[in-house]
Amino acid sequence: MPPILNAQGVSKRFGAKPLFENISFAVEEGDRIGLIGPNGAGKSTLLAVLAGEMEPDSGELAVRKRARVGYVRQISDYSSGKTVRGVVEAAMKRAHVPENEREQRLRETLGRAGFTDEGMSGEAAALSGGWRKRLAIAEAMVTQPDVLLLDEPTNHLDLEGIEWLEGVLSAAKFASVVVTHDRYFLENVASEVVELSKVYAEGMLTVRGAYSRFLEDREAYLESQTKMQESLRNRVKTEIDWLRRGPKARTTKSKARIDSAQTMIGKLAEVDARTRTATAGIEFAASDRQTKRLIELEDASVELGGREIVRNVSLGLLNGMKLGLVGPNGSGKTTLLRAMSGEIPLSAGTVKRATALRIVYFSQMRELDEGLTLKRALAPDADAVVYQDRVVHVASYAAKFLFTGEQLNQPVSRLSGGERARVLIARLMLEPADVLMLDEPTNDLDIPTLEILEESLLEFKGALVLVTHDRYLLDRVSNVVLGLDGRGNAQLFADYLQWEEWKEQGSGIREQGLESKNEKPVASAGVGGKKKLSYLEQREFDGIEARVEAADARLAAAHDRVADPAVAVDAAALTLALAEMEAAQAEHDAIYARWAELTEKAGG
Secondary structure (H helix, E strand, C coil), rough: CCEEEEEEEEEECCCEEEEEEEEEEEEEECCCEECCCCCCCCCHHHHHHHHCCCCCCEEEEECCCCCCEEEEECCCCCCCCHHHHHHHHHHHHCCCHHHHHHHHHHHHHHHHHHCCCHHHHCCCCCCCHHHHHHHHHHHHHCCCHHHEEEECCHHHCCCHHHHHHHHHHCCCCCCEEEEEHHHHHHHHCCCCEECCCCCCCCEEEEEEECCHHHHHHHHHHHHHHHHHHHHHHHHHHHHHHHCEEECCCCHHHHHHHHHHHHHHHHHHHHHHHHHCCCCCCCCCCCCCCCEEEEEEEEEEEEEECEEEEEEEEECCCCCCCCCEECCCCCHHHHHHHHHCCCCCCCCEEEECCCCCEEEEEECCCCCCCCCCCHHHHCCCCCEEEEEEEEEEHHHHHHCCCCCHHHHHHHHHHHHHHHHHHHHHHHHHHHCCCEEEEEEECCCCHHEEEEHHHHHHHHCCCCCCEEEEECHHHHHHCCCCCEEECCCCCCEEECHHHHHHHHHHHHCCCCCCCCCCCCCCCCCCHHCCCCCCCCCCHHHHHHHHHHHHHHHHHHHHEEEEEEHHHHHHCCHHHHHHHHHHHHHCCCHHHHHHHHHHHHHHHHHH
């Protein structure tokens, strides 16, 4: 049987810039393809070409006869007046679903997507972003497609919604192609991963298997490419030395070698240009504050519009703590952030903040004046910025975030979602922070940028409060998790894994709310049975001994500094040294605890 979709030799450019060239992409029965790549590689454009909504500049797309293609765009908006039921009914009518099948199919599809009978009569435009995305997926699925194309669906779904979509695609009879940067999603769902990137000679790399297999094969590919590049470089050097000796191009052999040398030099230049990659430089600046307790919530409750969003939350945010907020959409994660920062008042309870506390806040609303140029968005009043106590020209600072000089005078409105996120992160990095509050910072960021962001957050010395649907980021960065259930209740967990196991056991959040701040979060080992390491945990486990050694060295250095007689007689220096030793001890204990946890889980 021919492929459902078969794109051969397709190319697409906007203006003078080619997104991709001569790409071949086929979707077979049962395929679950994860489509990844750096921002600007053309993933959404390729998906639109596969959906038949955009014509390629060259090449052709063959669609199997009578095949049905479902397409869920990155933004799911509905005009006012349309109900949830009406949206799905219209989709079935367009797909010519027999009338006697429509009601049952509608109820089954919307029911599996989580819509109640009451919810089906609600207005589609009034739904939250996550529920609009569920509706868009249901709208495509109700037509019973042979292949479903989804563009960044995990950006808008909450954790529960992402797990629902994983279940849908894993059990589906139809094939699927999903553009996503969610690494857990790729590992759990994809049977094939395709990376669209100019770093590959063919413009893309296709690997059969889950994301972990893709990482292994990509590393092997890049290693072999590096060896080929080095071999080519040595051959070119030999030919250049020969050309410099001035060979006479009289004989056929000499002419052929000169032509071959020129071809080889051109090929090396092309390979060098293709493999010259850049990553955004992300490094948040912490203040030198020594205060341990930064924000304290005591029996805090917040009401909005007569509805109690969160209640009786007691929590102490300490210097060095990395707190992850998890829960379904609408459970109050952003509300709690705003209450902690002082943007909105509590309806009950108290919040205490350290004196002159510096809070840097990243909003999921991505507030940027679209009339500003990139230059003025980064440097409002000058041609330079002050970054880590140094004056840096705005062009150099923009280049750190992968922006070109040509983009400096372009309006922000022309930037992609990922580029706007990088602008906001660039602005945040100019402000030293005691507390960093990030509300969905990962939306639209590609995987390489996500990895740089993770490293920066791990190295940040202040306190972090993180709201994200990226489970890998939460798992890797947070050392405490506060779970919200959407009914006002909250509870502390030792880590994201404990929160997931708690949900899987159906325990829910305790009705009495957050456990006392004097209680310790339940240890992960006490919840659920022993499991083998996931591929991400294995990667962490493989490198944890180096982290342990570094923590040992830092703690030893901190002890030596406290014991230094010159420090002991200087009150200010001793206070600073003791704070450094306390921070080193906390880091040391956390790494050893994680090492023990992973060792036990691995059966060591």
